[in-house]
Amino acid sequence: MTTYDSPVMRPTKDNRLPMLAALTTVLFAAAMALIFFYAPTDQDQGLSQRIFYFHVPLALTAYVAFGWGAWKALLHLWKRPEEADLESYVAIHQGVIFGSLVLLTGTLWAKISWGVWWVWTDDELVLFLVLFLFYCAYFMLRYSVDAGPSRANMSAVYALFGVVLIPISILAIRLSRTIATQHPEVFKAAGPQMSNAQFFTFCVAWAAMVSLFATLYNLELAGKRLDAHLRELREILT
Amino acid sequence: MIKARNLSKRYGEKRVFRRVDVDLPSGGFLLVTGANGSGKTTLLRVLAGLAAPSGGELELPSRELVGYLGHDPLVYRELTPLENLTLFGRLYRVPERAERIGMLLERFGLWEVRHQRVSTFSRGMQQRLGLCRVLLHNPDLLVFDEPFNALDVAGAELLDETLTELAGRTLVVATHDPDRVSELVTQRLALA
Amino acid sequence: MSYASAVAALLRKDLLLELRAKETLPAMLIFVISALTVFHFALPDGSNHTAALGLLWIAIVFTALLGLTRAFVPEREQGTLEALVLTPCDRSAIWAAKALSVLAFLILAEVVALPAFAAFFSGVNGRTVAAVALADIGIAAVGTLTGAMAVAGRARELILPLLFLPLSIPIVVGGIGASVQPGGKYLLLLVLYDAVFTLLAWGAFEYVVVET
Numbered sequence: 001m002t003t004y005d006s007p008v009m010r011p012t013k014d015n016r017l018p019m020l021a022a023l024t025t026v027l028f029a030a031a032m033a034l035i036f037f038y039a040p041t042d043q044d045q046g047l048s049q050r051i052f053y054f055h056v057p058l059a060l061t062a063y064v065a066f067g068w069g070a071w072k073a074l075l076h077l078w079k080r081p082e083e084a085d086l087e088s089y090v091a092i093h094q095g096v097i098f099g100s101l102v103l104l105t106g107t108l109w110a111k112i113s114w115g116v117w118w119v120w121t122d123d124e125l126v127l128f129l130v131l132f133l134f135y136c137a138y139f140m141l142r143y144s145v146d147a148g149p150s151r152a153n154m155s156a157v158y159a160l161f162g163v164v165l166i167p168i169s170i171l172a173i174r175l176s177r178t179i180a181t182q183h184p185e186v187f188k189a190a191g192p193q194m195s196n197a198q199f200f201t202f203c204v205a206w207a208a209m210v211s212l213f214a215t216l217y218n219l220e221l222a223g224k225r226l227d228a229h230l231r232e233l234r235e236i237l238t
Numbered sequence: 239m240i241k242a243r244n245l246s247k248r249y250g251e252k253r254v255f256r257r258v259d260v261d262l263p264s265g266g267f268l269l270v271t272g273a274n275g276s277g278k279t280t281l282l283r284v285l286a287g288l289a290a291p292s293g294g295e296l297e298l299p300s301r302e303l304v305g306y307l308g309h310d311p312l313v314y315r316e317l318t319p320l321e322n323l324t325l326f327g328r329l330y331r332v333p334e335r336a337e338r339i340g341m342l343l344e345r346f347g348l349w350e351v352r353h354q355r356v357s358t359f360s361r362g363m364q365q366r367l368g369l370c371r372v373l374l375h376n377p378d379l380l381v382f383d384e385p386f387n388a389l390d391v392a393g394a395e396l397l398d399e400t401l402t403e404l405a406g407r408t409l410v411v412a413t414h415d416p417d418r419v420s421e422l423v424t425q426r427l428a429l430a
Numbered sequence: 431m432s433y434a435s436a437v438a439a440l441l442r443k444d445l446l447l448e449l450r451a452k453e454t455l456p457a458m459l460i461f462v463i464s465a466l467t468v469f470h471f472a473l474p475d476g477s478n479h480t481a482a483l484g485l486l487w488i489a490i491v492f493t494a495l496l497g498l499t500r501a502f503v504p505e506r507e508q509g510t511l512e513a514l515v516l517t518p519c520d521r522s523a524i525w526a527a528k529a530l531s532v533l534a535f536l537i538l539a540e541v542v543a544l545p546a547f548a549a550f551f552s553g554v555n556g557r558t559v560a561a562v563a564l565a566d567i568g569i570a571a572v573g574t575l576t577g578a579m580a581v582a583g584r585a586r587e588l589i590l591p592l593l594f595l596p597l598s599i600p601i602v603v604g605g606i607g608a609s610v611q612p613g614g615k616y617l618l619l620l621v622l623y624d625a626v627f628t629l630l631a632w633g634a635f636e637y638v639v640v641e642t
Contacts, residue, residue, distance in 0.1 A: 001241060001294040077637055133594035141593060144583030147250035149290045153637040154579050159592070161572075164630055165597060168623055172600035175607055175619060235253065273470040288512055290641035302518035312513035314443065321443075328439040329517035331432065355450070371513065 020215040025062035027208035039201040048112040055105040055201055057209035058098050059124060063166070065095030065213055066131070073156035085152035088159055089142065090220045094213055096135045102128045123173045130169050134162055204231060239264045239379055239408040240285060245294035246281055254280045255429055256425040260288060262408060264378070267422045268332055270412040272429030278384055278412040279309070281429065284380040302330065303375035307385060311368025319348050319367050323374060324358065330375035342370040346396065361388040369400070380404065382411045436519040440527030445534070448540045458493050458539040465489040466543065466550055482551040483558070483609045487602050489496045489543065490562065491569070495594060497535050498573040499587040501528055506581040515639050524575055525635035533570040540566070557617070561608035564620035568627055572597050575631040578638045
C-alpha cells in the first residue's frame with residue numbers, strides 16, 4: 001500500500017526563530033558599524049561606494065535563496081518529504097524579495113556612479129532582471145493552479161529550470177556584451193580586489209544578510225505552518 | 239484489486255471527500271453513489287490512478303491493467319474511430335491489434351463508420367467509441383463514471399450486456415441509475 | 431524500441447490532427463509574414479541590417495509561441511492528455527512526440543519566413559540559418575514543457591508567454607549573436623542550451639502531467 005500523507009503540519013516546538021532573529025540583529029548592528037565607521041571611503045566613488053556592502057551581499061543571498069528553493073524542489077520530486085513544496089516556495093519568495101532589492105540598490109548605484117538609472121552593460125543587473133521576470137512567472141504559475149500535488153510538481157519543475165537558467169543566462173549575458181563592462185569586477189580569479197578592511201566588512205555584511213534570509217524564511221514558514229494547522233483543526237471540528 | 243483506507247482528497251481549501259474505505263477483491267463490482275458534487279468523479283479518478291489522494295493509504299493495480307471511462311469519451315475528435323483505436327492499441331501494445339479493433343468496432347456498431355471523423359458523431363456514438371478504447375487492452379480493473387449518460391436505449395442495452403459479460407473483471411461504476419446494474423453489484427459506497 | 435514506436439505513433443497522431451484541423455501551421459505562417467510586414471513599417475528609414483535581424487528573431491520566438499499555445503489546448507479540452515497518461519507508455523514519449531511536431535511546424539514556418547525576410551529586408555547568411563535550426567530545438571523542447579504547464583492552470587494559454595519568454599532569452603542572445611558576429615561561440619551557446627534544457631525537459635515532463 002502506498003501511504004499518502006496529508007501534510008499534517010504542526011507549528012514547530014523547538015522554535016529557532018528568536019535565536020535567529022537575535023543573531024540577525026547583532027550581525028546587522030555590527031555590519032552597519034563596520035560599513036559606516038570602519039570601512040575606508042573609496043577614493044573614486046566616495047560615500048556612494050558603501051552601497052556595495054548592501055548590493056553584493058543582497059545578490060549573493062538571493063542566489064542562496066534560489067539555490068535553496070531549487071534544492072527543496074529537487075527533494076520534492078525525488079524523495080517527497082512532506083513540506084518540501086512549501087519550503088521551496090518560501091525560499092523562492094524570499095529570493096524574489098532579495099532580488100528586487102538587488103535591482104533597486106543596483107539602479108541607485110548606477111544613477112550615482114554613472115548618471116543613468118539603467119545600464120544594459122551591467123551583467124548582474126540584467127541577470128537579476130531576467131531572474132525577476134522568471135520568478136514572477138513562477139508565482140503566476142502557482143496562482144493559476146489549485147493547490148495540490150500537481151501544483152507542487154509543476155512548481156518544483158519550474159524552480160529547477162530556474163537554477164539551470166542562472167548559469168546559462170550569465171553565459172549568454174556575458175557573450176551579448178559588445179562593449180566593455182562597466183560593472184566593477186570585485187572578485188577576480190586572483191582573489192578579491194579589496195583591502196583587508198573592506199573584505200572584512202563585506203564578509204560581516206554578507207553574514208548578516210544570509211542570517212536575515214534564514215530568519216525571514218523560518219518566519220514565513222512558521223506562519224504558513226500555523227495556517228495549515230488551523231485549517232486541519234477546523235476540518236477535524238466540522 | 240483495490241485497497242483504500244481512510245482516503246481523502248482536497249484541492250487547496252476545498253475538501254472533495256474524506257474517510258473513504260474500499261476493499262474490492264478481484265471480480266467485485268463496486269457501485270459508487272452520491273449526489274452531484276459529492277466527489278464521485280474525483281474518487282473514480284483517484285481509483286483509476288489519474289489523481290493522487292491527499293491522505294490515506296491506497297493500493298491499485300499497475301496502469302496497463304486499468305481502463306477508465308470518464309464523462310468525456312477521451313478520444314480525438316478529428317480522427318476516425320479506426321485511427322483512434324490504432325493509436326491507443328499501439329500505446330498499450332495490444333497483440334493482434336487489427337483483429338481486436340475490428341471485433342470491438344463491430345460489437346459496438348461502429349464498423350460502418352470506422353473511417354468517419356469522430357466529430358461528426360452523436361454524443362452516444364462517441365461514448366461507444368470511448369467504451370471501445372477502454373476495453374481495447376483487456377484491462378482487469380474497469381472504472382466507469384456515469385457510463386449510461388448520453389447513451390440511447392440501444393446503447394444502454396449494449397452497455398448492460400457488456401457489463402454482464404465483464405463478470406470476472408473488477409468494476410467500479412458511478413451512476414445516478416443504480417437500478418440498472420443492481421444485479422451485478424457486490425459492494426456499495428455512498429458518498430455524502 | 432517500444433519507446434521509439436510509441437513516439438512514432440504519437441507523432442503520427444499530432445501530424446494527422448494538424449492535417450485535418452489545419453489550426454496551427456496556417457496561423458503560424460500568416461502570423462510570421464504579418465509580423466515581418468509590421469516590422470517593415472516599424473523600422474525607420476535608413477535602419478541597418480542588424481536591426482532587421484533582431485526583428486527576425488522576435489518574429490521567430492513569437493511565431494513559436496503561437497504554435498506552442500495550441501500544442502496542448504485541444505488535448506486538455508478533450509481530455510485526451512489523460513487518456514495518453516493512462517497508457518503504459520513512458521510519459522516522456524508524449525513530450526518527445528509533441529516537441530517533434532512543434533519543431534516540424536516551426537521549421538515549415540521558417541522555410542517560408544527566411545526567404546520572405548531575405549526578400550523584404552536583406553539576405554540571411556549560413557550562420558543565421560544554423561542558429562535558427564539550433565534555436566528551434568531549444569524552443570520546441572522548453573516550449574512543449576511550459577505549454578503543458580500552462581494548460582494545467584486556470585489561466586490556460588494566457589500564462590505561456592510569461593513562462594516561456596524568460597527562458598527564451600539565452601536563445602535570442604545566441605541567435606542574434608550568431609547572426610551578426612563571426613565565430614562559433616554563439617552557436618556553441620545554442621548547442622549548450624539545447625543539450626541542457628532538452629535533457630531537463632525530457633526528464634521533468636512526467637511530473638507535469640501526473641499527480642503522483
